Amino acid sequence: MFRSIRLARTCALPISSRWTSSHSRGIRRGLTAATMSNIKYLTGDKDGIDQFISQFDVFLFDCDGVLWSGEHLLPRIPETIAMLREKGKKLVFVTNNSTKSRADYKKKFDKMGITASEEEVFGSSYSAAIYISRILNLKAPKNKVFVLGETGVEQELESENVRYCGGTDKSYQRDVTPDDYVNIANGKALDDEVAVVLTGLDFHPTYLKYALGMAYIRRGAKFLATNIDSTLPSAGSLFPGAGSTTAPLITSTGQQPLALGKPSQAMMDAIEGKFQFDRKKACMVGDRLNTDIQFGIEGGLGGTLCVLTGVSKKEEFLEEGAQVVPSAYVDQLGDLMG
Numbered sequence: 581m582f583r584s585i586r587l588a589r590t591c592a593l594p595i596s597s598r599w600t601s602s603h604s605r606g607i608r609r610g611l612t613a614a615t616m617s618n619i620k621y622l623t624g625d626k627d628g629i630d631q632f633i634s635q636f637d638v639f640l641f642d643c644d645g646v647l648w649s650g651e652h653l654l655p656r657i658p659e660t661i662a663m664l665r666e667k668g669k670k671l672v673f674v675t676n677n678s679t680k681s682r683a684d685y686k687k688k689f690d691k692m693g694i695t696a697s698e699e700e701v702f703g704s705s706y707s708a709a710i711y712i713s714r715i716l717n718l719k720a721p722k723n724k725v726f727v728l729g730e731t732g733v734e735q736e737l738e739s740e741n742v743r744y745c746g747g748t749d750k751s752y753q754r755d756v757t758p759d760d761y762v763n764i765a766n767g768k769a770l771d772d773e774v775a776v777v778l779t780g781l782d783f784h785p786t787y788l789k790y791a792l793g794m795a796y797i798r799r800g801a802k803f804l805a806t807n808i809d810s811t812l813p814s815a816g817s818l819f820p821g822a823g824s825t826t827a828p829l830i831t832s833t834g835q836q837p838l839a840l841g842k843p844s845q846a847m848m849d850a851i852e853g854k855f856q857f858d859r860k861k862a863c864m865v866g867d868r869l870n871t872d873i874q875f876g877i878e879g880g881l882g883g884t885l886c887v888l889t890g891v892s893k894k895e896e897f898l899e900e901g902a903q904v905v906p907s908a909y910v911d912q913l914g915d916l917m918g
């Protein structure tokens with residue numbers, strides 16, 4: 581894949597041509613006995629843990645299902661993060677959860693006693709905002725975004741001076757009326773400055789928002805998504821994810837959105853550019869195979885660590901022929917404390 585790099589506006593983020601590839605090229609690799617034997621199970625293996633950690637200078641951490649499950653902090657997370665910092669490791673928090681901004685995550689870290697800075701967060705809502713502001717680079721007045729998502733998306737669009745409508749605006753959280761059908765069909769209800777429809781995990785989906793989103797896409801607006809995770813791990817269980825709240829627009833328009841969160845390799849390029857690290861000395865830690873682990877493997881990182889406190893189960897990567905296989909796994913991240 582040809583990769584052209586151009587320095588962007590303010591904070592030096594490389595702009596990769598990989599923003600354009602809609603879906604990452606899945607991993608085509610059968611799980612053989614050899615690879616199965618290579619997967620390290622680290623829980624309870626002190627020497628194995630030390631040896632594993634010593635290979636890496638940088639850890640990219642997923643959040644939901646790894647650090648916490650919704651508002652429930654998982655065991656020994658503050659200690660584990662502190663331990664890695666004491667060992668001089670660089671940490672980056674790479675979440676697909678677009679409902680919060682980097683500033684919101686800083687507040688959540690503080691509330692949960694996790695030592696982390698806003699600068700260390702790189703979320704899918706930020707990824708989407710920089711794609712729109714620095715790649716699409718839409719010309720006014722047709723440069724507005726119709727949002728189907730939460731405040732995290734809105735805040736990150738604001739941080740990139742991108743205009744938007746929809747989203748958490750309460751005037752869209754109402755029942756659709758007969759006039760709405762007429763005004764959407766004749767375009768009176770549509771904002772001519774909307775050039776993009778951006779979806780994320782939406783806790784307030786309404787038929788009206790879907791009807792407007794569909795109309796904008798049908799009249800040519802770009803269809804983007806922060807991420808398309810089908811489920812959200814929370815309170816130790818699974819709930820509808822961003823992919824599920826985006827699905828009505830995929831079904832009604834017959835179009836697939838360009839997803840800008842993990843496993844998008846353009847997001848990896850942007851993270852590498854911002855945090856400047858050697859991929860071979862970096863490890864991706866996550867709970868989901870088709871986002872986190874695939875992200876690390878396709879990104880050519882030195883290693884991937886799957887934790888079993890979120891979405892994926894070990895059977896999914898230990899079974900014969902498994903497509904996405906981490907280099908190691910633990911029952912929970914806190915197990916790295918030995």
Ligand SMILES: O=C(O)[C@H](O)[C@H](O)COP(=O)(O)O
Nearest residue numbers: 643644675676677812821822
């Ligand atoms: O539905 C979603 O958006 C995802 O389940 C959720 O956001 C995943 O977040 P992550 O595990 O990447 O922190």
Ligand SMILES: [Mg+2]
Nearest residue numbers: 642644645867
């Ligand atoms: Mg996760």
